[in-house]
Amino acid sequence: MTSPRPAVRDSFLPFSRPTIGEEEVAELLDCVRSGWLTSGPKVEQFTSQFAAYVGARHAAALSSATAGLHLALLAHGIGAGDEVITTPLTFAATLNVIELVGAVPVLADIDRHTLQIRVDEVARAIGPRTRAVIPVHCVGQPVDLDPLLALARAHNLVVIEDAAHAVGTEYKGRRIGTFPTTREFSFHPNKNITTGAGGMLVTDDEDVLSRVIELRFHGMQRDAWKRFDKEASPRYDIARPGYKYNMMDLQAALGIHQLPRLDGFIEARRRLADRYQAAFQDLDALIVPEAVAYPARHAWHLYTPLVRLDALTIDRDRFMRELKARNIGVGLHYTAAHEFSYYRDRYGWCPEDYPDAHFVSERILSLPLFPTLSGAEQDDVIAAVRDIAQRSAR
Ligand SMILES: Cc1ncc(COP(=O)(O)O)c(C=O)c1O
Structure with a gap:
């Protein structure tokens, strides 16, 4: 059952934080x-x-x-x-x-x-x-x-x-x-x-x-x-x-x-990304990131699921606001470039001209991912995402 009030972290968790030793x-x-x-x-x-x-x-x-x-x-x-x-x-x-x-x-x-x-x-x-x-x-x-x-x-x-x-x-x-x-x-x-x-x-x-x-x-x-x-x-x-x-x-x-x-940082990012993937696998609200089909090492610069709009009553921007309301930082990588007013006006580009970029642009968000993100902090992110998904399920 959905609890009446969402759990909110005491302090704001940024979506990214450099690791300086x-x-x-x-x-x-x-x-x-x-x-x-x-x-x-x-x-x-x-x-x-x-x-x-x-x-x-x-x-x-x-x-x-x-x-x-x-x-x-x-x-x-x-x-x-x-x-x-x-x-x-x-x-x-x-x-x-x-x-x-x-x-x-x-x-x-x-x-x-x-x-x-x-x-x-x-x-x-x-x-x-x-x-x-x-x-x-x-x-x-x-x-x-x-x-x-x-x-x-x-x-x-x-x-x-x-x-x-x-x-x-x-x-x-x-x-x-x-x-x-x-x-x-x-x-x-x-x-x-x-x-x-x-x-x-x-x-x-x-x-x-x-x-x-x-x-x-x-x-x-x-x-x-x-x-x-x-x-x-x-x-x-x-x-x-x-x-x-x-x-x-x-x-x-x-x-x-x-x-x-660097290699240690990437390994830490990979472990955290794997944990997100496992935590969100069963969630209707998100499309989790997919690996490319050829051999690759992912440097996990960003963890970017897509919000599944047809499974939710809210849009991606509202999803991001809900995360922030729970003190979870979030990034947007990216609004597709052809949707910025300068480029739209200069070249007459429409959102649908690049349908896959437009699809992603409306749904993508970046969750906190950095080498020193602790297990407890990541748990807060996962709990917040699941809570929003549950409250906003269609
Ligand atoms: C894909 C891409 N290209 C270029 C840049 C520009 O990098 P910088 O901030 O070092 O100028 C960025 C920075 O975020 C980027 O993400």
Whole structure:
């Protein structure tokens, strides 16, 4: 029987919380005390550590993944008149940077079960102006890269992997980061490892790397920060104007100690996700996340069930409000990009143009998932979800 009043936690449980240890704190203090806060030796250390982890030849540390996606497009010479294919189920940054370089985003629908962009939809979206594809490894599972890369090769398209969710994700036994594309990772505080804010662009192409390095810091050449060394000249040249997209040592200080802990973080996330899956399996109110059909390691960046609208008297937004009323934090990843007013107005996109993305966009929510989520906290989430489901059953 439904109790008259729902159980409410004493304190608010966020949907995400970074796991920062004593090593990170000590490194941060070391950085502060060193007197060198901006890009410097800690960024160099984190960059080579990260390149080694993902098995890439080159990496460039940046202020965010958004900056990395922006520079990746510029470094590949993508701009006015070009079309770039991507998914509607992504963070706004993926589409925004396409607009910001003057190119046109073209959408390819997702698979509503796995949330990943569909390669047959990408194929359908290719036209004479298509220059690039930005697949997003959504929520920590990989896109089906083999057929996507084959398609891109056949049409001579640049592939920029938006790997913001995919630090530690594997596709057919290989880490995301090892495939021959330009790839971009995020270290935003809700990601699998964090530098406060930050991103890493990874490439095997020397030319792409040198353009990114030039553009990330005003247009100055490689290792511009070394101009303050005793032996170095403070003079520099600007061959073309750039941005201020560099990562700081203050940020890298966290990354240096987060990266070795990544596999442990993912294992903790997986255990928690398994527990959610078991707890919600029998619940009519939710469609639990589905695994991709090819071999993969899910990095469990997010735990994103869909609300089953036909089994409930409330919609997804009300479901989220009910969770918050019970002091449970919740995320929304994502409202499909083609439903934002800017994109709707500019391209005349309707929700139904991408039916699977629209289906997901109306139903998805992110439940709390982070390595230090305790069993008792997770029990509170499960109890709250079950309580809402029971009270709102159709
Ligand atoms: C899919 C996706 N792409 C890009 C970004 C941008 O990352 P950042 O916050 O590091 O700029 C995010 C961040 O949430 C994301 O989820």
